[in-house]
Amino acid sequence: NAGVTQTPKFRVLKTGQSMTLLCAQDMNHEYMYWYRQDPGMGLRLIHYSVGEGTTAKGEVPDGYNVSRLKKQNFLLGLESAAPSQTSVYFCASSTGRTILSGANVLTFGAGSRLTVL
């Protein structure tokens, strides 16, 4: 059981280049999330999805786009990378159920470290 898998793990981009980060989960989770983590800033929510075909903005969505064409995949795109987008990106997923405690835990991937020069 792989859980949440992020690809690639590392990437270096030049300013203005585009790229896509892929998140895949095999737990049949409904909810998926993209966060970025910067030193001293904690985890900040970029975009999230509550089901296949749906996406919504989080705290820091500018400069990013997302798509959830399949339930198991959540893609994060950078159309024109900027140095301010240098960060570690984490994908997470959750069942979204509300009945049982523990059923709403976010399960995280290992992270994708992106450097924009």
Place this chain on the structure above:
Amino acid sequence: GESVGLHLPTLSVQEGDNSIINCAYSNSASDYFIWYKQESGKGPQFIIDIRSNMDKRQGQRVTVLLNKTVKHLSLQIAATQPGDSAVYFCAARRDYKYIFGTGTRLKVLA
């Protein structure tokens, strides 16, 4: 906007002592809270959670306390071990969104 904050960026504790990490949240509509542990170079790992209709929940060596009146929660780690050294985050959920605090680095002194 809503926020989640931790009181101390760094906490140093002697091995074997108890650790208490605090967190404050701003949105009284938050209905669910989670504590995560993050080791260097890894993704956050679940420690313990608590729903807003509870005041306390215990796990193995860990306890989470929730005070909704002052919008505060804490993580207590009993008999802190070297393996507990990490950054600890609290998260508060409202609707579908999980908002994280900035993290407290726990250092365990031998």
